[in-house]
Amino acid sequence: MFERFTDSARRTVVLAQEEARMLNHDFVGTEHLLLALTGDKGPAGQALTGHDVTRDAARGHIVELIGEGFAPVPGHIPFLPASRLVLQNALRSALGYGVNYINPGHILHALLAGDTSTVPVAHESITACGATLEAINQSLTELMTAPDAPEAGPEPRFVLSA
Structure with missing residues (x-):
């Protein structure tokens, strides 16, 4: 599945893992x-920061809701089923926009469309x-479909020179 992710979407996934690690979460x-x-x-x-959903504000609400872990988590941190489902549904979002690659906008669209977590902490944090x-x-949607929006195609992996 990750072969369809743009570099910025891959960065989003890696940053999510880092956020979990910084909160000492084992998921x-x-x-x-x-x-x-x-x-x-x-x-x-x-779209998020335009509605005052900033990292610091969201992080504060997340810590209020579920707290922080007590110790650093070594090794691999697994994705919960709900977060895996969001990443899978990002492809549906991309296809809905008529493209076959996944960027962070598609991930957010999938997150907003459905958080199947037992406690939908992301949705509750947005509301908070x-x-x-x-x-x-x-x-x-407006930002992703604006006529002056930059082309959101996959970032080049390398550049050939003549």
Whole structure:
């Protein structure tokens, strides 16, 4: 599945793992994806921060809701089923936009469409920041479909020179 992810979408996944590690969590949940997406420079990050869902604000609400772990977690940190489902559904989002690659906007769209976590911490954090899922989704759609939006194709892996 990750072969369809742009470099920025892959960075989002890696940042989600780092967010989990910084909170001493032994899992990567949808809340960690949300934290990673707040730092995106493209439409995903703009849609979130435009509605006051910043990394610091979201992180504060996440810590209130589920707390921090007690000790650093060594080794691999697994993705919870809900966060894996968001990443899988990002492909559906991409196909809905008529493209066959996944960027952070598609990940956010999938996150907003459905958080199947037992406790939807990402959604609750967004709400606690004073935003609604619908408003962020509307902003995201507008940013991703704007006529002056930069081409969101996959980033080149290398450049050939003549």
